[in-house]
Amino acid sequence: RLLVYLRVRPFFKEELSDKEDQGCVVIEDSQVVKLHAPKGSATLKSSERGIGVAVHKFSFTQIFGEDTSQNDLYVDTVESQVSDYLAGQNALIFSYGVTNAGKTYTIQGTAKDPGILPRVLGTTFQHIGRCQYGGMDLKPYLATDAQCLGPEQVKLEMNARAAIFATSGSTETGDFTFTLWVACYEIYNESVYDLLQTTSGPKSKKRATLRVCEDRAGSAYVRDLKWINIHSLEEANALLQFGNKNRSAASTKMNQSSSRSHSIFTMKLLKINGNRVERISEFSLCDLAGSERCNKTKTLGERLKEAGNINNSLLILGKCITALRNKNLTDKSCCIPFRESKLTKLFQGFFCGKGKASMIVNINQCASNYDETLHVMKFSAVAKQVVHVIPAISLESRSPCLLDRHGNPLLRTTGTDSPVPDGYVSEEELLDEEDDADVSILPQEDLLTVIENLRSKLLAERRKNMVQEMAIRKEMGDAMLQQLMESEELLSQQMVELKETHDDKLENTFEMYKEAFKEHAYQCALGRIGEDFVPVQEFIAEEEKVEVQLENLVSSLKPSTRMSTTDQSSQTVEVPLPNKGTEAGSEARYKRVFTEKCAVEKMCAEKQELIMALEKRLVGLNETLRTVHADYMDKSAELEFLRSKSEDQTKSIDDLLRENVDKDSEIALLKEEVFKLSQRSPVKTKPKRGLLANIRDSVSSPRSTVIGRTLRKNVRATPTVGGKPSS
Numbered sequence: 001r002l003l004v005y006l007r008v009r010p011f012f013k014e015e016l017s018d019k020e021d022q023g024c025v026v027i028e029d030s031q032v033v034k035l036h037a038p039k040g041s042a043t044l045k046s047s048e049r050g051i052g053v054a055v056h057k058f059s060f061t062q063i064f065g066e067d068t069s070q071n072d073l074y075v076d077t078v079e080s081q082v083s084d085y086l087a088g089q090n091a092l093i094f095s096y097g098v099t100n101a102g103k104t105y106t107i108q109g110t111a112k113d114p115g116i117l118p119r120v121l122g123t124t125f126q127h128i129g130r131c132q133y134g135g136m137d138l139k140p141y142l143a144t145d146a147q148c149l150g151p152e153q154v155k156l157e158m159n160a161r162a163a164i165f166a167t168s169g170s171t172e173t174g175d176f177t178f179t180l181w182v183a184c185y186e187i188y189n190e191s192v193y194d195l196l197q198t199t200s201g202p203k204s205k206k207r208a209t210l211r212v213c214e215d216r217a218g219s220a221y222v223r224d225l226k227w228i229n230i231h232s233l234e235e236a237n238a239l240l241q242f243g244n245k246n247r248s249a250a251s252t253k254m255n256q257s258s259s260r261s262h263s264i265f266t267m268k269l270l271k272i273n274g275n276r277v278e279r280i281s282e283f284s285l286c287d288l289a290g291s292e293r294c295n296k297t298k299t300l301g302e303r304l305k306e307a308g309n310i311n312n313s314l315l316i317l318g319k320c321i322t323a324l325r326n327k328n329l330t331d332k333s334c335c336i337p338f339r340e341s342k343l344t345k346l347f348q349g350f351f352c353g354k355g356k357a358s359m360i361v362n363i364n365q366c367a368s369n370y371d372e373t374l375h376v377m378k379f380s381a382v383a384k385q386v387v388h389v390i391p392a393i394s395l396e397s398r399s400p401c402l403l404d405r406h407g408n409p410l411l412r413t414t415g416t417d418s419p420v421p422d423g424y425v426s427e428e429e430l431l432d433e434e435d436d437a438d439v440s441i442l443p444q445e446d447l448l449t450v451i452e453n454l455r456s457k458l459l460a461e462r463r464k465n466m467v468q469e470m471a472i473r474k475e476m477g478d479a480m481l482q483q484l485m486e487s488e489e490l491l492s493q494q495m496v497e498l499k500e501t502h503d504d505k506l507e508n509t510f511e512m513y514k515e516a517f518k519e520h521a522y523q524c525a526l527g528r529i530g531e532d533f534v535p536v537q538e539f540i541a542e543e544e545k546v547e548v549q550l551e552n553l554v555s556s557l558k559p560s561t562r563m564s565t566t567d568q569s570s571q572t573v574e575v576p577l578p579n580k581g582t583e584a585g586s587e588a589r590y591k592r593v594f595t596e597k598c599a600v601e602k603m604c605a606e607k608q609e610l611i612m613a614l615e616k617r618l619v620g621l622n623e624t625l626r627t628v629h630a631d632y633m634d635k636s637a638e639l640e641f642l643r644s645k646s647e648d649q650t651k652s653i654d655d656l657l658r659e660n661v662d663k664d665s666e667i668a669l670l671k672e673e674v675f676k677l678s679q680r681s682p683v684k685t686k687p688k689r690g691l692l693a694n695i696r697d698s699v700s701s702p703r704s705t706v707i708g709r710t711l712r713k714n715v716r717a718t719p720t721v722g723g724k725p726s727s
């Protein structure tokens, strides 16, 4: 079985302060972990709608919590594979997870706390000890073989070493039996780049891309990859640094894409007996690109590009792993789409008997990453069920072939020879050589086979492209739909918020008016009280005075009634006139009342001003209200537009899917037709150039339309009249 380990990264301080710790990852025991969907995650929302569940349970070969040291991880995961590698087996370790989950930390580690790779190198050098092969003339060749280099080539190898280590590269000679060669490369956007390439040309020069080819036995290798012979752990570390520097320099050019490229470090250990290479074992470590599905913040254009390339490798890896799990393979690997990406092409051997592969899954525990982490875990669950169904090839049958400096077989080492006949050129190599070799020199049967192969390859390629396009379109459609749904949700949320603030504002305004009116009424009442108010003592004093005056009046009237009426004219009626003291009191009272009246008037004027200001504010608020209302109407219209657009998109996706189904059936028909034609018509030997042109024509236009193909076929099938084509 494929060994699948899980490593959980500890939280960073910033993550804790951002409340990322919501108990999403719960390690039950050394093999079982539970994932709890946090608030706001799509998983939780779906589960609330009755789709899926909020808690998932996963099991692994072994789980490493956040306290696991680099050494413990190494000992428990890789050490046994390193022992196998030193004994001659091949091994592959790859790390998988989202960006920032700790993949690079696990593979490379830090200077203080080295990861798996430096530890593997350390163990290897410990094993080799002083038994190193002194020369530099035995080097790995293609996928599994070795080459004996001539003096000139050795010189070149020494220069390559010197360019990296800045030393002469000379080594002591002695009784050595091992030699270690390493290479380092990355795959970005389906292009392979050498990370040990020393730049000699202009800085702006584009990095050279390398090709993935197959050797005679069908094993994949990277052509022209730089292999460096290293003699110590220090050299290994220096080389790693060199590779990392190259990677980061390139990543700035590629828009910080280091986490979106797969970086692979491969070492080949040659065991040498005298001047014979007894065996070669390979150990590869791959730091995969971040597995996030790029549907969060990227623009559609970017997403399309990456969905079609970088993540395509991961997609194909996922497909291969799923197919490996599903298929009970016997000896065929054709159903597994290894060839659909560079990464899987290179990994293929490890799933088909070349060696053992194991995967370290890295996750962080952040709530905001939950959905992506769940995706990673689901992938891992499938991977864990992969069984290495093809038995490992025995060491004897893997004895390398030794070639001379020109690549011709020098001598066969022990073990059974490869069943592949000498002079056999693999299809891949044939295609690779297409630019500089004339295939028409091949015998007729071979040519026919090549044509057949090319034709089926072309069809497969077209089909693959179509399927890929469909997948991309579907992903795009889903992403757009998701985006539309999100914006719809956002807009309705905004609307609710707008309504709420609007209501709040209205309520505030009403309250303000109410208060103002209350205040106004109160002030008016106060004013009225001020006008009518007479202090009680004054009132009583006044009452007493009136009584006294009345009494005076009554008493003064009494004698006059006793007098004759004739005297009435001369009689002076004593009208009670205010005495001096009473006059002064009235004046004072008048003054006080007047002052109070003035104060009240002033207060009234102020209140009037306040009312005016409030009225003005009310007008302003009404204006805002009107604007908000207009905004609201606009947003509603926009929402309506987006909704109808989304419906259109869904409709067009449906059309495309339908179209693709039609295309599939068309391909099937064409295939049938081709098959019938090839059976019906005896093959005519065509002139070399013409045939080559035909092959090139059919190979060089994989994207030509169905109509184009039909036309070509018709032209070829046109009957000839007197040896000349009829018009």
Ligand SMILES: Nc1ncnc2c1ncn2[C@@H]1O[C@H](COP(=O)(O)OP(=O)(O)OP(=O)(O)O)[C@@H](O)[C@H]1O
Pocket (backbone or CB within 6 Å): 008, 009, 010, 066, 097, 098, 099, 100, 101, 102, 103, 104, 105, 106, 258, 259, 260, 289, 290, 362
């Ligand atoms: N187990 C761990 N213990 C302590 N720190 C860790 C651990 N794992 C990762 N880190 C730290 O977390 C950060 C991110 O890790 P790393 O760069 O390895 O993530 P990654 O998955 O490789 O990201 P990318 O895909 O971008 O390369 C680094 O600073 C690393 O030092």
